[in-house]
Amino acid sequence: MIDTNMYMTLAATALAALGLVTFAALSGWRGWLRLKQQELAARREDSAPAMPSASARIEIADLKERIRKLEAIAAGVDL
Numbered sequence: 001m002i003d004t005n006m007y008m009t010l011a012a013t014a015l016a017a018l019g020l021v022t023f024a025a026l027s028g029w030r031g032w033l034r035l036k037q038q039e040l041a042a043r044r045e046d047s048a049p050a051m052p053s054a055s056a057r058i059e060i061a062d063l064k065e066r067i068r069k070l071e072a073i074a075a076g077v078d079l
Contacts, residue, residue, distance in 0.1 A: 052060070
């Protein structure tokens with residue numbers, strides 16, 4: 001039979017392990033966010049604001065149309 005001290009030790013060990021895994025995941029997440037911020041900053045510095053290409057404008061218009069249709073569906077409006 002396992003005594004109460006064994007359960008307490010097991011629970012404390014599991015909690016400590018969970019804390020370490022959580023800390024490692026949070027550190028990795030923050031590092032990834034920092035990397036993405038640096039990439040965005042570098043991209044902003046490198047590129048001058050330019051007019052979007054015709055295909056990009058068509059794609060944006062298509063996405064806006066899809067959003068409009070989805071909003072209409074969500075509102076219960078027949079198209």
